[in-house]
Amino acid sequence: MVMPAETSAPPRRDPKSIETAVRELAARFGNRVVTSRAVREQHANTVTWIENQPPDAVVFPQSSEEVQDIVRICAQNRVPIIPFGTGTSLEGHVNAPFGGVSIDVRDMNKVLAVHAEDLDCVIQPGITRKALNEYLRDQGVFFPIDPGADASLGGMAATRCSGTNAVRYGTMKDNVLSLKVVLPNGELMTTARRAKKSSAGYDLTRLMVGSEGTLGVITELTLKLAGIPEAISGGICPFPSVDACCNAAILTIQSGIPIARIELLDALQVRAVNLYSKLTLRETPMLFLEFHGTEAGVAEQSERFGEIAKELGGGPFEWTTRPEERTKLWEARHNAAFATFTLRPGSSMIPTDVCVPISRLAECVAETQRDIAESNLIAPIVGHVGDGNFHLTLLIDRDDPAEVANAKAFGERLVERALAMDGTCTGEHGVGQGKMKYLLSEHGPAALAAMRSIKQAFDPLGIMNPGKIVPLS
């Protein structure tokens, strides 16, 4: 893999070029180009400890053709482009470290087609997952991927996100059939046909999913849909240890139970939930579960899970198929993120995630809990245990440099621990700016060089979301 020295080097921040580009954009898009400080700051990352690096302008296009025009103007002036969905990413994906133009696809939020017989739909990138499912509900189908935020589908594809039911329905890589992408040269590329499978050439769809706007701007998505299950059962099951929770997940999957959701809350997270939701759950590790299928099927699955839990010293597993009761049971899980604040009111939340082979999950969580205790940190854990993926939310005082340094050092150990177990530095949050430094140790020099050469091939000017994913040479 030959890498020229200037590969993907970011354009220097040239105020004159930016001024020219913004003037040309304003001439083309009028008041859909915004340069106010407040709007620019809203469009840069603010969720984590990564500093806010606002773009120079924000544009609100309404079509693929308009995105092509924006990209062409930026390319001519060598000005960075930062695609923007809802801004709910967690690793600085939408920051503008070299300035440039944020392309906010908010107004490109239409459902273009629903093909119920094919179980797919064609949408614009700005629609959020909740809005899409609202739209689909009457047709008996839904889009299953559910990250914590009500993110845009374009952003979800760009970050290869997943959520609580990836164990059953997969991640974005498994649920995008095709994309339209405006490439850094302004050309519009379609990555695949609408056929369910194909062996016709390189998998451009999967290359774009997870590329975080560094190879192009997604302007249309064809997504797989799932039928709304005839019956859903759900429930909570306490366990004596995280280890027992993980073993229950392993046995459940091994025995072929097609579980839809299997979510771990550690004891600290359960305490937070109790405090927040005024509940009296036992403060012990707990699994939240959901089964999708026929009436008879979900009953059988639930009973079988109950037996597995009992064998492992867990239970009782209380489950129900009634929607209102399920909602109540799951409320605690849904409120987990907000609930963490109750553990340290006034603190800042720093979320992070790693993912390991499921056989190593219990060990990884246990070591991490020890590390949290030894580091005097507060960090409840929530895990998508069916995937070996877990999150923790560090509650810190961002104004205390010692505490920030302590938390950062902990975060590095967390990633090293996951990598040592054949895991990844991020299961679903993505690389952005925050995890670039781990890619070399995760992937090794040959794979990283391959990623760089792809970036160079697609974006020789280095204008597409520079400073993300691939470390600059």
Place this chain on the structure above:
Amino acid sequence: MVMPAETSAPPRRDPKSIETAVRELAARFGNRVVTSRAVREQHANTVTWIENQPPDAVVFPQSSEEVQDIVRICAQNRVPIIPFGTGTSLEGHVNAPFGGVSIDVRDMNKVLAVHAEDLDCVIQPGITRKALNEYLRDQGVFFPIDPGADASLGGMAATRCSGTNAVRYGTMKDNVLSLKVVLPNGELMTTARRAKKSSAGYDLTRLMVGSEGTLGVITELTLKLAGIPEAISGGICPFPSVDACCNAAILTIQSGIPIARIELLDALQVRAVNLYSKLTLRETPMLFLEFHGTEAGVAEQSERFGEIAKELGGGPFEWTTRPEERTKLWEARHNAAFATFTLRPGSSMIPTDVCVPISRLAECVAETQRDIAESNLIAPIVGHVGDGNFHLTLLIDRDDPAEVANAKAFGERLVERALAMDGTCTGEHGVGQGKMKYLLSEHGPAALAAMRSIKQAFDPLGIMNPGKIVPLS
């Protein structure tokens, strides 16, 4: 996408370079370098009407390191490399149009690890799917992808193949967790960790799956496994028309029945099967089905399918969970390929496949059957209807130029028809040499330029399986 004029231009066939490379290989690998005409011809394509284009030598490496040495020697001499598994691909993938060295991974056929808790295994590329499943059987797990041939897993990944149960278990793109790949510069790249999901950078795994040896040589695979189902039910269901078969498939999938296999045989294929297997099946379109789950689950699924079939004028649906009876029922399907010969003894089989959105499948098959009749061809149809994918086997006299031309023109119309329905020129056979000419109309100029730029980035010397997938400029 800037494409230099000489992009991936194949090395001219330079006898002196080849001689040097073969001499260096012989010095390194001794009698594991073979240059006999018979062995070289065995290693070039012979299944279709594409002419046999043998490599100049065949090497049999035993490790990733040895593959690296071979690639380095070839790269130094600018000699083409053609990775070889079992040679069962159907579109000339293993042909050597510019000569060069075939790397036969036959001896790299070990299972390196089975992680039962994680439902994955690590293998070398030369092991075949049947040998792998034989090895795994005692551990209660299996690898589900089943192309017609007993292909090598390396070849299956390289061609992004699938088979009869992709509707339930996905294709190779869904079942490869990670690959080790020797890149054209001789470096060894690992595409991903063993974690079940990751958002850490570009999806190199999926880029390699389906790249047909044009970006590197696969030397190790980490594969997802599935638990052997507790119960399997299967059966055959006749229908009045192909249209009714397709509608049954659509309704089955829409209603959430997790069907494992749903295979169409058209009336002509059923006749071939009757002739070959001395059966008396009704010569009408037929679905062959299989359901995986618990005892109660497969019974419920089978009954529900029976109701759907009845509504559509099909049936009776005869099903059983007894292995010996299932095997008997499925025998006809398994023998379908061989059975076609009975329709025209002494002829040559030319297999091909396309894939369309399932809502268009009935229409596509019906138009294709009309075309077959009007073209005076004999071509029974078998379809993986759950995916919208169907195969047909043209039975022709390869020594009759008019007949060959007629069949080729038919093949072009078949692809055009599939593309017009938002389908693909190949659902699972791959591009190889045979379908290169369709990629531009399938993907459009921007996507094809993107594929070319990837090829150029990975293989600037154009030595990796040249003359496949990406048309040369």
